[in-house]
Amino acid sequence: MARRKELSDELDPQVREFVELLRGVVDRAGLNPRTLADRTGYGRASWERYLDGRQLAPKGAVVALAEAAGTPADPLTAAWEPAERAWSRAELRNAGTQDALRIVGLKRAEPDGPPRPGGSGGARRWGLFVAGVMGVVIVVVGGFLLTGDGDPKPVSDSGRTPSPSASSPTAPPSGVLCGGAACTGRDAEEMGCSGDLVTTARSATVGTVVVEVRYSRTCGAAWGRIVQAAPGDSVRVTVGKTRHTARITAADDTIAYTPMIAVPDPARATACASLASGETGCTG
Template identity: 65%
Template sequence: MHRQQVVMFFAGLVGVGVLIAGAFFFTHRGGDGNPDAGARTSPSPSAPARTSPPPGVKCAGAACTGKDAEAMGCSGDLVSTAKTATVGTTTLEVRYSKACGTAWGRITSGAPGDTVRVTVGKARQTGGITAAGDTIGYTPMVAVHDPAQATACATLASGATGCTD
């Protein structure tokens, strides 16, 4: 008789747990208490959410393509490194500015004659290190919605080549 009471107790406990879990699932599917929230589609990435760029930023998106990130106010605190690779002893990066909606390529620890290229779809910009003593080279910017779309490649004066994934 005692064993039957224990089994019934645990069966009731499991039943209550299932009811609580079901109630939670059906009332919190969208994460905000709205059961239909999970069914909504996300906004189109081509619809920009910002109305104006931050102070000091002189361009955004396609208006920045072909321009210098530093001169347009898109670098500094507004930039992050989206991808990195090493080519020889040179570091290759895809730099990304969310505020400007742009990406560009950068090489560091390079030498004169090293070149860097950034590609987003069919858009391509090239830059490099030209002055003696310089070790950093940049490409002009390319408009991009997602930094994962950008790829940077480097060709070093030594002949070594490589790209970010």
């Protein structure tokens, strides 16, 4: 197998240990991202991110890897759980830092502007404001991280755990990089819309090829896919007047999928296969 690049020094030790464990299983089984995509249902681009430590593999991908490699899943899933907690903690820290920078940027944009030359009152107020913002960020992030068992547990500014009925904006799952119209024309694997987040909404058989409408409710987008295909076979997905296509060109490829199209209801999407043999067919 080709030499992989070194893992980032910024990875949490538990995440690094988990990724190295995945790499060991993959190498011992003689697998690579392409064969993993064929055997697990998780795309080649996703496996490249998982094995490089750029994205944490979902639990479903870990179980699928164990099956593909012919190894017990329990050691992998046991290592995945602390890695998932560590990954979540790192995301919370990053979110806290971004919030602080955003607040500071808003303050700088206020109409009062910078302090007048020779005046020290404005500089003192600005210093107090920045200190206050950073203090709030430290308290909030600390509330997430230092809650006894290591799992993220958000606390309110009064120190009490929020009521389960309290409403808050729903954040996209880890690794999801687009939603709705922003997903149109993008690769489902690269945008994190596949894996555990995808279902087969409709399917049909054309010769020996299966053509599918794949749909991610989280991303609000659909795409077409063909499996058990051969070079020269292609797939097209259509939503209204928008369509995207993909074709198999490599001799050892059996799967092809189109870019995504944003659509709230997968019933509005149609996938069609055109085979090199001349056969065609659609999902209806």
